Amino acid sequence: MSHPEKSCEDPTMPPALRVSGLSKSFVVHAHGDLALPVLHDVSLAVSPGECLALVGPSGAGKSTLLRSLYGNYRADAGSIRVRQDDAWTELVGAEPRTVLDVRHRTMGFVSQFLRVIPRVAAVDVVAEPLLRRGVEATEASHRAEFLLGMLGIPARLWALPPATFSGGEQQRINIARSLIVDYPILLLDEPTASLDAANRDGVVELICQRRDAGAAVVGIFHDTGVRDAVATRIHEVLPPASPAGAPPCVAKPS
């Protein structure tokens, strides 16, 4: 990663996600409108079958970038486009229903923490995205149970709400929920952070399967072992005050 090279997108496959000129600051009004720049003029592209790993020092803006791609954070400037229905859909400045549509059909997000919807059984939490897409209830439950099994969640926990689960168990519920639908684009924020080695391997396997099946993946992987296993390319995210001038996209040495 010591020699940044120019654009290294695979020219044979059109990108699934294309970001250009993305900039974002946080303005904290309570502290005299203090502006904290985080992202400056970020550009990247990810194609189906690729897994782009975001790397960089803590606080550099990796998570901010990921959340901005999902529309969870608002970009100040630039463009985030996803490939949908053979056309580009722009997400920056888009109407909420456009972003919701993209999230529903095209883009999945595994957050670092499961936002626990209280009192809903784990299997139902996982099955919900399928139900929303009109999959029949028993079918959706079966697929959810299968996925939970793959991720090592014991059957006795399936009917329980995840609020009382361990961090690792909650994270696996999170992952199952986001991966139960075959999204063309997957955004992963530290998906294995709270998992032990055995469960980590299961998740890595799952991510690789999706990637190889054609998903375009962008992720933050703290664990270098995980990163090496899933990523096909690296994108360096540097804090805005970084001296690096050249675009930080580097091909992963194979």
Next chain:
Amino acid sequence: MPDINMTEGAYNYAYLDEQTKRMIRRAILKAVAVPGYQVPFGGREMPLPYGWGTGGIQVTAAIIGRDDTLKVIDQGADDTTNAVSIRRFFAHVADVATTTRTEEATIIQTRHRVPETPLKDGQILVFQVPIPEPLRMLEPRETETRTLHALSEYGVMQVSLYESIARHGRIAKSYSYPVQVNGRYIMSPSPIPKFDNPKLDRSPALQLYGAGREKRIYAVPPYTPVKSLDFDDHPFEIERWTECCAFCGSTESFLDEMIVDDAGKRLFVCSDTDYCEGRR
């Protein structure tokens, strides 16, 4: 009985002054033109208090003429105190013939019953009405009930019938049973027993309803459809008795139940005294 004295200082014909009669007649015309719709009118002070038939008396006073023959009944009887009083009142102030025979009357003023003898073209039935608004118990606000009638929003009425079935297993309302007139307005037929409701449907007679305290007049013109409200699976039914009238043997009329001694012996007797006498 002194004759009516039409000199100055005495009562105007039929007690009410001409302007008042004209006003009431206008209200009656409007009521006849919009069957079942409650027309407000300027009710006057009458020589008896509210609750004693002032509405019915004002309607009768507005329409009665010297050629009329008046019958007055109270719960079907010609001989109760109130029926007698009202009949004598009109005999004095309107100089009319009176009768107890239904077939002979041109105007029949009634409290809470419809005569058993079928009415004919040309007869007028004047009902005494306590509460003209059929929705009053369900919706206390006058502003709201007027709006409901205007917009034909009668769901609340159906709700009250549903509630009756839920609570009693059947529609338990046995008097003042709500009806729909001419497919439009929902009306209270006054506290007649539901037994009498079918008599209102397409009756050859003109029905006039007067409420003195509430100051409303409404009407059902002759041959107008009057349908009692119900549910498809709980259709409207009238009362039936296993007994017959102890005096005339009728099995078709509305029977009053009377306790005749301290041992609790019961007699069932026709409520309509004229009908009963006519059969004996």
Next chain:
Amino acid sequence: MSAATLPSPLLSARNITKRFGGRIACHNVNFDLWPGEVLGIVGESGSGKTTLLNCLAGRLTPDAGSVIYETASAGTVDIHRLSEARRRLLTRTEWGFVNQDAREGLRMGVSAGANIGERLMAVGARHYGEIRGSAADWLARVEIDADRLDDRPTTFSGGMRQRLQIARNLVSGPRLVFMDEPTGGLDVSVQARILDLLRGLVERLHLSAVLVTHDLGVARLLTHRLMVMQGGAVIEEGLTDQVLDDPQHAYTQMLVASILPV
């Protein structure tokens, strides 16, 4: 959460302004609501959110602006230009309104079954058994015991009354539901169950809704989009998770920062 690609919104608010005397309650509010969307309006007391809701639902006439609704089969209508008869019919069939105080949205003197059945009877249902069956069905869907069908709401707890109010509104299959603090004033555990119920119903029935609340947690759970109101004006709007996780306006930031941690 499927955002449809239909050509026209379900409900459009244009320049809604309402004054009470000299005081501006809400000012120049504009938005489009699309089928299947749940829009949250949040703000503190006096922000104008309830006034706005009442203007949208036809309960108050705005001083300026218009509310346009796309009916099921009769094209678009300007709510405040409709005859009172049509507007009242609309509110009883295609719309629902869940009041904060369930008593305002129920007939307290008649049974639960009669309450739920009323909308059906109002549009001509005349078979007692069928009406009762529909009412029982809905009672189950809002998780009230079947044997309470003939009980009056005066005998129900606050949470049960609220669920009954929801059932009473949904029985006519409305396309758009207005909710004014639907869980306000209820115990926390009761709130939670009702939020779950609402979430489930909105999803399953593909309802669109406009929900007023001061509780950002309720907004997070139930809404797709959020409008933040302050002093009668909409000062921020967007995707719910974006407004709550990345608030832009000073007031929104203050609101979000004020949530008590649990």
